[in-house]
Amino acid sequence: MRVLLVEDDAPVAAGVETGLALSDFVVDTVTTLVAARGALATIDYDAVVLDRRLPDGDGLTLLQEWRHSGVATPVLMLTARDAVASRIEGLQGGADDYLVKPFDLDELTARLQALLRRAAGQVDNSLRHGNLALDPVARSVTLDGVPVTLGRRELMLLEALIRARGRILSADQLKDCLYSIDDEIESNALNVHIYQLRRKLGRNVIETARGIGYRLGAPSGDTTS
Known part of the structure; x- marks a missing residue:
């Protein structure tokens, strides 16, 4: 954030x-x-x-x-x-x-x-997307109830996508969520974070909207977003 x-x-x-x-x-x-x-x-x-x-x-x-x-x-x-x-x-x-x-x-x-x-209209700390849950206060993520270890910026990226509630976020919008004005950003940094999230949470966790940006894939599991 x-x-x-x-x-x-x-x-x-x-x-x-x-x-x-x-x-x-x-x-x-x-x-x-x-x-x-x-x-x-x-x-x-x-x-x-x-x-x-x-x-x-x-x-x-x-x-x-x-x-x-x-x-x-x-x-x-x-x-x-x-x-x-x-x-x-x-x-x-x-x-x-x-x-x-x-x-x-x-x-x-x-x-x-x-x-x-x-x-955001939340009654507790948990952000949910299907079987995926993120606690912004504890800085923790679970998938099907099983803890998943994410890097700092991976977690920040996932939080931004969950909070977007299905909206497509451009690469620049996502970078704004991850880096301050003074940070130096490598050209492939965002792609690396997206790759890591897909590797740890599943290929379909993030959808690419060609030429526009990214959004979360359809939720899976019994819990709704």
Whole structure:
């Protein structure tokens, strides 16, 4: 899952990046409202972690702009303000959740995962596709109830495809789910990950739509997606 972090405090940003990376989030970090506007206009993020106090203004102003323009991306707002009135202001301004600094990185990760779960209409952590089940929190996969060991990016790729619910995702969309802006990507990297998933989960787990992209194959087993 790809997250936009809008935070100008370098130590805080580094900690958040490290903490989220441990749960296989791809994080792009910007430090200003201007940069955040450009990033969200360019990339389809799964969620935003937004600080209120930024060099060029209040993050709440940007959030209100997004909501008024119809942007529904889940937003977790960060603030150093502990007043109840400030938290209410943020939630009424469009934030989906609020976290006061200093915060625990595990709590930040758990809150972000909960936001994504609610946005997807899930009642628990499991993502299912036929006899295939993925737990994004435990970072585990089972096929017919049997654990399958996947590499980090293989698991991230599978999660993106399951969340797409049968939609075709282009190669660029899938790369966006796997790599941040700063990552160097080898030309055949995506093909390698797809090959490994097919080898471990079955040839038909991923369908290729020639010239368009990829999607999950038809679900198998008794459990529906």
